[in-house]
């Protein structure tokens with residue numbers, strides 16, 4: 124498996140091999156030994172799957188606080204997304220910095236985002252399906268959101284503010300200044 128360390132230590136872009144033949148392809152999309160070899164010693168307890176029907180849907184920026192903080196292993200199995208992780212760890216040298224990667228059904232790449240990060244994505248196509256493994260169960264009381272285009276983060280999202288398709292929760296989220304001692 125191809126493993127790329129992105130610019131914030133701990134965030135990895137993984138690309139499992141695909142074995143193509145005249146029928147199509149086969150790929151091990153999750154293998155605990157490959158994860159351990161990549162330095163990911165996480166145990167996953169929940170799989171999520173979302174479909175966003177339009178291009179320009181933004182989901183995020185979300186996280187869960189301890190003791191329900193989630194690591195996420197994210198992949199896009201239909202269409203394409205621009206996947207973003209923001210360091211929300213108070214004492215991290217990269218606090219408030221973001222990294223991003225395009226994940227799509229063609230490249231099969233996966234983004235590993237450890238606990239302590241906000242996560243969000245913008246769809247680049249219609250009918251984008253995202254599947255991700257989480258290291259903690261959903262806990263509504265520990266969910267926190269930050270405005271996707273918070274000025275402090277200066278994330279160059281591939282959709283204009285007035286065109287992004289958001290849930291009410293995401294549209295009303297606070298700025299990054301709300302992140303104080305979350306992690």
Ligand SMILES: Cc1cn([C@H]2C[C@H](O)[C@@H](COP(=O)(O)OP(=O)(O)O[C@H]3O[C@H](C)C(=O)[C@H](O)[C@H]3O)O2)c(=O)[nH]c1=O
Nearest residue numbers: 171173182183185186195242243244260261262290292
């Ligand atoms: C996250 C979650 C939600 N739900 C229910 C709660 C709502 O009734 C419904 C939709 O939830 P929400 O609008 O929060 O879904 P997204 O906007 O896709 O949220 C996700 O967006 C970003 C990209 C993430 O990384 C998180 O996993 C998650 O916050 O699913 C559940 O039943 N279980 C869950 O784990």
